[in-house]
Amino acid sequence: MNEKEFKIRLDKFLVDTFVGTRKQVKTLIKQKRVKVNQKIITNPDFNVFTKEDEVCLDDKVLTFQEHYYFILNKPSGYVCAKEDNINQTIMELFKSLPSHLVEKLFPVGRLDKDTEGLLIVTTDGIFNHLVSSPTHHIQKTYYVEYEEQLLDNACEILAKGLKIKNESFLPAKLEPITKNSCYLTICEGKFHQVKKMIHQVGGVVTYLKREKIGELVLPQNLALGEFLEMKQDDIYRLMKIYKKGN
Numbered sequence: 001m002n003e004k005e006f007k008i009r010l011d012k013f014l015v016d017t018f019v020g021t022r023k024q025v026k027t028l029i030k031q032k033r034v035k036v037n038q039k040i041i042t043n044p045d046f047n048v049f050t051k052e053d054e055v056c057l058d059d060k061v062l063t064f065q066e067h068y069y070f071i072l073n074k075p076s077g078y079v080c081a082k083e084d085n086i087n088q089t090i091m092e093l094f095k096s097l098p099s100h101l102v103e104k105l106f107p108v109g110r111l112d113k114d115t116e117g118l119l120i121v122t123t124d125g126i127f128n129h130l131v132s133s134p135t136h137h138i139q140k141t142y143y144v145e146y147e148e149q150l151l152d153n154a155c156e157i158l159a160k161g162l163k164i165k166n167e168s169f170l171p172a173k174l175e176p177i178t179k180n181s182c183y184l185t186i187c188e189g190k191f192h193q194v195k196k197m198i199h200q201v202g203g204v205v206t207y208l209k210r211e212k213i214g215e216l217v218l219p220q221n222l223a224l225g226e227f228l229e230m231k232q233d234d235i236y237r238l239m240k241i242y243k244k245g246n
């Protein structure tokens with residue numbers, strides 16, 4: 001799957017590549033600092049083809065992207081929301097990016113405030129919809145630490161799927177590590193799902209970290225609170241999801 005080609009006005013191209021605000025980019029164009037295919041263009045309404053044309057600012061080539069994808073190693077203490085009156089949000093961890101881009105970003109699904117680990121943050125609403133859709137059953141693996149002891153047949157209970165009060169959970173894979181830690185792989189994203197499932201088989205979760213979504217693994221060298229940009233092709237491939245027409 002390759003980035004689509006768009007025909008857009010030069011000033012919009014510059015705004016969308018985070019060169020500046022509409023007013024600022026118009027000034028740059030007037031100052032003759034912008035070239036399209038090696039030619040200075042002074043008309044902000046000039047049409048640019050995003051894949052075919054080479055747009056430069058002061059001889060630096062600008063690359064247009066329809067959407068942005070980041071993976072964040074979420075620290076505890078941040079909520080997965082765009083805004084929150086009480087808590088710090090994961091958006092605050094993206095302060096080094098242009099504010100114009102941060103405004104368009106949102107988290108794909110949610111991790112609890114006290115959960116750490118792999119979170120995808122994107123501008124792509126279709127991707128969010130596909131990854132979050134229950135029909136896709138994308139597997140998510142969590143590293144779990146817990147108090148108390150799990151039932152001897154915890155693996156079998158979780159592998160069958162279960163019902164807690166009125167809520168059903170699809171089969172999950174429990175892999176014990178030590179007496180008080182395990183991996184749990186689930187294919188849904190229900191509220192407090194891991195905590196509820198572990199509780200149902202005798203444990204009380206004390207630490208939770210998401211390590212994998214689909215084939216995407218949290219890089220070991222990505223520190224808590226740091227993020228990494230991913231390419232569209234890679235992230236769709238790792239999620240094994242395909243857009244119509246690609």
Ligand code: URA
Binds near residue numbers: 112113193194195
């Ligand atoms: N399950 C939970 O209980 N919490 C999370 O943050 C994610 C999955």
